Every structure is written in structure tokens, then in C-alpha cells.
Amino acid sequence: MDLRYSEQDEIFRAELGAWLDEAVPAHGKPPSKADWPARRAYDTGWQRKLFDAGYAGINWPKEFGGRDASLTEQLVYYEEIARAGAPYIGVNFVGMLHGGPTLIAEGTPEQKANHVPFILRGEQVWCQGFSEPGAGSDLAALSTRAVRDGDDYVVNGHKIWCSFAQAADYGELLVRTNPDEKHAGISWLILPMDAPGLDIRPLPTLVGEGEFSEVFLEDVRVPVANRVGEENDGWRVTNVTLRFERGTAFASEMYQLREFLAELVGVAKRVTRHDATAWDDAALRREVGHISAELDALWAMVKLSVCQSTQTGVPGLGGSAIKLFYSELYQRISELAVRVLGRAGLSREDVAGLPSEHFLARAMQSLSLSIAAGTSQIQRNIVSERILGMPKEKR
Amino acid sequence: MDFQLTEDQQALQSGVRSFCDGRIPVEQLPEIVEQGGFDRDLWREVAEMGVFALRVPEDDGGVGLGAADAVLVFAELGRRLVPGPTIWTHLAAGRIEGADTGDVVVGGLDLIGEQRDVILVEYLDSLDTLMVLREDGVYQIDPRTLKAEPVAVPLDPLTPLHHVAELPLGDRIGDAADATRIWFDGGAIAAAQLLGIAESTLELATQYALTREQFGRIIGGFQAVKHILADMFVRQEVARAAVYAAGATIDDPVVGDVARAVSSAKLVAGDAAMKNSRACIQVHGGMGYTWEVPAHYFLKRTWVLESVFGTGEEHEMRIADLVSVGR
Numbered sequence: 001m002d003l004r005y006s007e008q009d010e011i012f013r014a015e016l017g018a019w020l021d022e023a024v025p026a027h028g029k030p031p032s033k034a035d036w037p038a039r040r041a042y043d044t045g046w047q048r049k050l051f052d053a054g055y056a057g058i059n060w061p062k063e064f065g066g067r068d069a070s071l072t073e074q075l076v077y078y079e080e081i082a083r084a085g086a087p088y089i090g091v092n093f094v095g096m097l098h099g100g101p102t103l104i105a106e107g108t109p110e111q112k113a114n115h116v117p118f119i120l121r122g123e124q125v126w127c128q129g130f131s132e133p134g135a136g137s138d139l140a141a142l143s144t145r146a147v148r149d150g151d152d153y154v155v156n157g158h159k160i161w162c163s164f165a166q167a168a169d170y171g172e173l174l175v176r177t178n179p180d181e182k183h184a185g186i187s188w189l190i191l192p193m194d195a196p197g198l199d200i201r202p203l204p205t206l207v208g209e210g211e212f213s214e215v216f217l218e219d220v221r222v223p224v225a226n227r228v229g230e231e232n233d234g235w236r237v238t239n240v241t242l243r244f245e246r247g248t249a250f251a252s253e254m255y256q257l258r259e260f261l262a263e264l265v266g267v268a269k270r271v272t273r274h275d276a277t278a279w280d281d282a283a284l285r286r287e288v289g290h291i292s293a294e295l296d297a298l299w300a301m302v303k304l305s306v307c308q309s310t311q312t313g314v315p316g317l318g319g320s321a322i323k324l325f326y327s328e329l330y331q332r333i334s335e336l337a338v339r340v341l342g343r344a345g346l347s348r349e350d351v352a353g354l355p356s357e358h359f360l361a362r363a364m365q366s367l368s369l370s371i372a373a374g375t376s377q378i379q380r381n382i383v384s385e386r387i388l389g390m391p392k393e394k395r
Numbered sequence: 396m397d398f399q400l401t402e403d404q405q406a407l408q409s410g411v412r413s414f415c416d417g418r419i420p421v422e423q424l425p426e427i428v429e430q431g432g433f434d435r436d437l438w439r440e441v442a443e444m445g446v447f448a449l450r451v452p453e454d455d456g457g458v459g460l461g462a463a464d465a466v467l468v469f470a471e472l473g474r475r476l477v478p479g480p481t482i483w484t485h486l487a488a489g490r491i492e493g494a495d496t497g498d499v500v501v502g503g504l505d506l507i508g509e510q511r512d513v514i515l516v517e518y519l520d521s522l523d524t525l526m527v528l529r530e531d532g533v534y535q536i537d538p539r540t541l542k543a544e545p546v547a548v549p550l551d552p553l554t555p556l557h558h559v560a561e562l563p564l565g566d567r568i569g570d571a572a573d574a575t576r577i578w579f580d581g582g583a584i585a586a587a588q589l590l591g592i593a594e595s596t597l598e599l600a601t602q603y604a605l606t607r608e609q610f611g612r613i614i615g616g617f618q619a620v621k622h623i624l625a626d627m628f629v630r631q632e633v634a635r636a637a638v639y640a641a642g643a644t645i646d647d648p649v650v651g652d653v654a655r656a657v658s659s660a661k662l663v664a665g666d667a668a669m670k671n672s673r674a675c676i677q678v679h680g681g682m683g684y685t686w687e688v689p690a691h692y693f694l695k696r697t698w699v700l701e702s703v704f705g706t707g708e709e710h711e712m713r714i715a716d717l718v719s720v721g722r
């Protein structure tokens with residue numbers, strides 16, 4: 001049980017840190033969330049810089065151009081990315097964390113060649129077309145239908161909540177290829193987002209910004225060659241992907257919460273309540289102390305989980321516990337941040353020199369954490385059933 | 396960095412676990428209560444396992460292990476509520492002669508933590524000596540010289556108490572830095588016991604949920620119960636990570652701030668033990684409210700452990716002070 005980074009890890013940290021300290025300020029400030037072309041350019045531009053510097057695909061195998069860093073180097077990477085305030089993975093999220101890894105694990109040589117290197121260089125943006133109006137938590141109930149016609153599938157259906165769909169070149173598309181089966185009737189397709197018959201309609205989030213879209217598919221032809229895995233084996237292929245999502249996908253964001261808490265403390269020392277600062281309130285300080293303890297515990301949990309996955313090669317079920325804890329903790333911090341702002345938190349833009357924009361954006365975005373990628377209720381089902389052995393819910 | 400248990404640590408953990416499971420199964424707790432909480436034979440066996448000499452260097456006849464090993468051992472003792480002043484005797488080993496072998500039973504008083512006006516000594520009748528932590532140093536007091544009144548009904552039936560109206564200063568056996576170091580070690584070890592409680596209460600609740608039937612099905616099939624259990628699991632894992640990190644940080648302070656790591660662990664593990672003990676009672680329904688079902692012992696021990704080496708609230712304040720200066 002040893003927490004000390006090796007000399008090699010520290011050398012890696014120093015190199016990466018030095019590079020980030022130059023590259024991050026040089027990349028400038030992120031564009032408006034409403035401007036998708038600019039967002040795409042900003043996020044993929046950063047991905048390209050990571051690639052050129054040898055830091056893209058930190059956990060990807062070397063043969064696919066990744067760095068294949070040791071797990072402890074990956075931890076260093078997440079810490080340094082957070083410390084330096086590097087751009088968020090953004091529109092590269094699905095490609096780097098789902099699409100790419102799935103193709104690496106399950107794709108044909110041709111599929112790999114057509115996509116993997118491009119994703120890594122920031123030249124291909126992916127989105128995820130899994131959820132449907134009638135299939136959210138119960139994803140396997142999806143009904144978007146794909147029917148074989150020669151060398152193509154003809155796809156009809158309606159996807160929803162597709163993050164980055166407006167910026168994406170390809171989508172991971174789950175379709176029903178056998179209507180008589182549930183889990184065993186699903187296939188996984190690579191969907192070109194410019195295919196005729198696709199209609200992408202943005203769906204504003206409660207933040208008020210474009211994040212996800214609805215995608216309508218009408219007689220969209222997708223080559224059979226775009227199928228990943230066997231026909232009707234898509235559920236298994238999907239689970240390869242989802243496991244990554246519940247692992248370390250948000251590690252940098254987790255580590256970054258410490259900076260957020262420090263920022264919150266800074267604001268608490270400036271704002272006043274009656275004739276004292278908010279920080280003079282012992283109850284507030286206690287709450288900060290409590291959250292800080294939990295943040296440290298969260299990071300220790302990530303380290304423990306990452307070290308344990310050296311044995312299994314994939315993030316384990318513990319990922320569900322981390323996601324549950326992280327979502328709730330993030331929501332509590334941002335709730336506290338809004339309280340510290342007081343009336344200044346009624347403005348979406350900075351007011352009276354206080355960081356309203358940033359704090360409120362976080363407070364609103366944090367609400368999605370317990371919903372996206374498996375709601376907290378679903379995570380509790382997973383923990384109680386698969387770890388504690390309780391009877392399973394209806395599938 | 397390898398934050399997993401080494402093979403030796405796994406062996407140590409499972410060794411202590413099987414001893415505890417065999418020697419003090421949960422069903423036997425009421426019997427130990429009958430004996431007044433302290434059992435000499437059990438104490439000797441615990442000593443023979445090396446629990447007290449664990450961190451005494453091998454050259455001095457100890458086991459020569461570190462805090463990371465100690466937290467594993469004490470989590471196991473916590474899981475089975477092993478009675479007696481185990482933490483204090485472990486902390487005194489190497490400092491007070493005879494503590495390492497368990498021949499001298501060392502009790503203790505924490506006067507560094509915020510509450511100093513009510514002096515309650517645990518296990519006084521069984522103590523050979525008393526170690527007192529004050530901010531300015533470590534002191535030793537002969538318990539036989541104390542004017543002490545037994546507390547008629549202690550909250551935790553496994554932790555007998557005496558009320559001491561006036562505490563003499565005692566002999567100084569260590570300086571302020573020693574006192575601080577012991578206090579943080581004690582915090583990590585108490586946190587480990589709290590982790591053990593978080594674990595065993597989840598275990599008890601899980602077993603019950605898989606056997607008790609209502610409405611024609613086991614109650615573990617009800618989602619409201621499943622989700623209580625899932626939350627217990629999360630708290631247990633959060634506490635585990637924090638406690639292991641505190642142990643590893645004490646052993647190698649280069650990796651972090653001992654004060655911060657121990658405060659976090661004590662706070663988070665205290666939370667986990669408190670909430671899991673309560674949840675364990677809830678999952679047992681009416682049985683949980685009885686004396687017969689051992690769930691209540693865990694909650695009561697949690698209250699005891701919560702009161703030493705800094706309460707949750709004290710650690711909240713301490714961490715806030717560290718955060719405030721950017722530590």
C-alpha cells in the first residue's frame with residue numbers, strides 16, 4: 001500500500017507539466033457553447049496538440065498510436081491536466097472514451113484503420129446514439145429498426161440526448177436487428193452523420209445551451225460493413241464501451257474539484273454577511289472541511305480503483321460506487337458555491353467582481369451527472385445486485 | 396505507487412479476520428458484555444497476534460510494520476468490536492514498557508481533542524497504566540491513584556467508563572511533538588476501526604436482507620432496501636480509500652499532509668460508521684431495535700470512537716483551516 005509516485009512518474013509529471021504550462025495558455029479561452037464550429041475547432045485543435053506532443057490516448061495501446069502509459073502515469077496525467085486547467089476533452093469525448101476503445105476492442109482491421117488514427121489526431125468527431133425516447137435506463141428496449149437490404153441496413157427510428165451530434169462526423173448507433181429478442185436483438189453500427197435521411201434537431205438543456213440533440217433517422221442506409229461485432233451481438237459490444245465510461249472517464253474533473261473548492265473559499269473570504277465575511281461563519285467552514293475530506297477520499301478511491309484494475313485490465317464494478325459518490329459530491333459543492341454567491345448567483349454573468357458565470361454553469365451542469373451514463377438509481381441497482389448479491393430488477 | 400494491499404498485507408488482514416471471526420463471532424457479543432467488556436484471555440491472544448507490537452521495530456522485539464498495516468489490523472478488530480483499550484496499548488507500545496506484549500494494559504485519555512471538561516476513562520478497572528495526551532506533551536498516570544466513580548450504565552455495553560472529577564498532571568513521558576504524532580496515529584487507527592464497523596454493519600444488513608421475507612419475497616428484492624445497501628457500500632468504499640490513504644501517508648509523509656489525511660479519514664470513516672450503523676438497524680426493522688440483535692452495539696461503539704482523536708466536527712474545522720491557507 002504505497003502512495004509514492006516513482007521517480008519515472010515524477011519525470012513524466014515534470015515533462016507534461018512544463019508542456020502544459022506553455023500549451024494551455026497558448027490555446028486560448030474556449031469559445032461560446034452556442035458556436036459549434038468554433039467549439040469543434042477548439043476541442044479538436046487541442047486534441048491535435050496533445051497528439052503532436054505524444055500525450056493523446058494516454059491509455060490507448062501503442063499499436064494504435066496511444067501512449068499506453070502505466071496506470072500511475074495516467075493518474076499523473078489526470079492530475080496535471082486538472083492542475084494546468086487544460087481544455088476539457090469536449091467533443092472528443094465519445095471518440096476517445098467510447099468509439100475508439102470499442103473499435104480497438106471489437107472492430108475489423110478496416111474499421112480500425114478508417115477511424116482510430118483519425119479520432120486520436122482530432123480529425124474525426126464521434127457522438128453516441130444509444131438512448132431513445134422509449135429507451136433510457138432500459139436501453140435494451142430500444143426500437144430504432146435496422147433491416148438488411150443487400151449490403152446495407154436500412155435504419156428508421158428516433159434517437160435522443162446525443163451529445164455533440166451537431167459537431168460529429170460519426171455516431172455509435174445501436175439498432176434493433178431482431179424484434180423478437182430484447183438484449184439479443186441489438187446491433188452496433190458506425191453511422192456517418194452526413195448520411196441522407198438523418199435529421200439532427202438541437203435540444204436546449206436547462207443550462208440554455210446546445211449540448212445534445214435529437215436525431216431522427218428515415219430510411220438511412222448504413223453499409224453492413226459498418227457493423228461492429230456480429231449481428232445481434234451489439235449489447236455485448238455496448239457493454240465493453242459502457243465499462244470505460246464508468247471507469248476513469250471523469251478523473252481529471254474529479255481532481256479539478258479541489259481547485260473549484262479553493263476558488264469557493266476565496267469567494268467566501270470576500271463576500272460579506274452582516275459585518276463579517278462568509279468565511280467567518282463556522283458552519284460554512286465546517287461544510288468546506290467536510291467536502292474537502294470527501295474530495296480527498298474520492299481521489300484516494302480513484303487511485304485504489306486504478307491500481308486494482310492492473311489485475312483485471314478493465315475498470316471494475318467499483319466504478320459505479322465512484323460515479324455515485326462523485327455525482328453527489330459535485331452537486332453538493334456547486335450548491336454551496338451558489339449559496340456563497342448569495343444574490344450575485346442570480347446573475348448568469350459575473351457581477352460585482354464575483355464568478356457567477358463559472359459557479360452557476362457548474363451548479364447547473366452538475367445536475368446531469370446523476371442522470372447521464374446511467375442514473376444514480378441505476379448505479380445503486382448495479383451495486384446492490386452485482387456486488388451485494390440482491391435480487392435483480394426486471395430487465 | 397501501488398495502492399493495493401501487498402500479498403503480505405492481504406495475509407495479515409485475512410489472518411486477523413479469521414481469528415476474530417472464530418474467536419468472537421457476532422453472536423457472542425452479549426457474552427462478552429456479561430463479562431464486563433474486558434476479557435484477559437482474549438487480550439492475551441490479541442497481543443500474541445502482534446497487534447500491540449505491530450509497529451515496534453524488529454530490533455526492539457516488535458513486528459516492524461507500519462501504519463498502513465496497522466489500519467488493516469484495526470479495521471478487522473473494529474469489525475468484530477474487539478473490546479479493551481487496544482488502540483491505546485498499541486499507541487503506547489515502544490514508549491511504555493510492557494505495552495508491546497500486552498502484559499501492561501495501557502488505557503488513555505485524549506485531551507488534545509476539543510472536549511476537555513468531562514473526563515471519562517475507559518476500562519479503568521482493567522488498566523495497569525494510563526497515557527494522557529495533552530497539547531504540550533504525553534503524560535503517564537497510575538490509574539490506582541485516581542479518584543474515580545464508575546459510570547453506572549455506560550452507553551456502549553462493551554466500554555465500561557469511570558468519571559474522574561480531578562485529573563492529576565502525571566509524569567511527563569513525551570513532548571508536544573510526540574503528543575501530536577500519537578494523536579494523529581490514534582486518529583488513523585480509530586478511523587480504521589470505524590471502517591471496520593461500516594463493513595460489518597453492511598455485512599449484517601446484507602445477510603438479513605437476503606433472508607428475511609415479507610410480501611412473499613426477500614426484503615432485499617425491494618428497491619428501497621437495495622438502495623440503502625448500495626449507499627452503505629459506497630460509504631464503506633469511500634472510508635476504505637481514506638483510511639488506507641491515511642495509513643500510507645503516515646508511513647511516507649512525502650506523499651501528502653499527515654494532518655489532512657488523518658483528519659479526512661477520521662471524518663469520512665466516522666460518517667460511514669454512523670450512517671451504516673443506523674442503516675443496519677433500519678434494514679432489520681423491529682429486530683434492529685432489540686437488544687438481542689447486535690446491530691446496536693455497532694452504533695454505540697461508533698459513538699465511543701467518534702468522541703476520541705477528534706470528533707467529525709473538530710476535523711471539519713481542522714481541514715477548513717488547512718484549506719484556508721492552501722495546504
Ligand SMILES: Cc1cc2nc3c(=O)[nH]c(=O)nc-3n(C[C@H](O)[C@H](O)[C@H](O)COP(=O)(O)OP(=O)(O)OC[C@H]3O[C@@H](n4cnc5c(N)ncnc54)[C@H](O)[C@@H]3O)c2cc1C
Pocket residue numbers: 127128129130131133135136137138160161162163164211212368371372373374375376377378381393618
Ligand atoms: C447531459 C446528458 C448527456 C447525454 N448524452 C447522451 C449521449 O450522448 N448519447 C446517448 O445515447 N444518451 C445520452 N444521454 C442519455 C442518458 O444516458 C439517459 O438520460 C439516461 O440513461 C436516463 O434515461 P432517461 O433519460 O430515459 O430516464 P428514465 O430511464 O426515464 O429515468 C427516469 C427516472 O426513473 C428512474 N428509473 C428508471 N429505471 C429505473 C429502475 N430500474 N430502478 C430505479 N429507478 C429507475 C431513473 O433513475 C430516473 O430518475 C445523456 C443524458 C444527459 C443528461
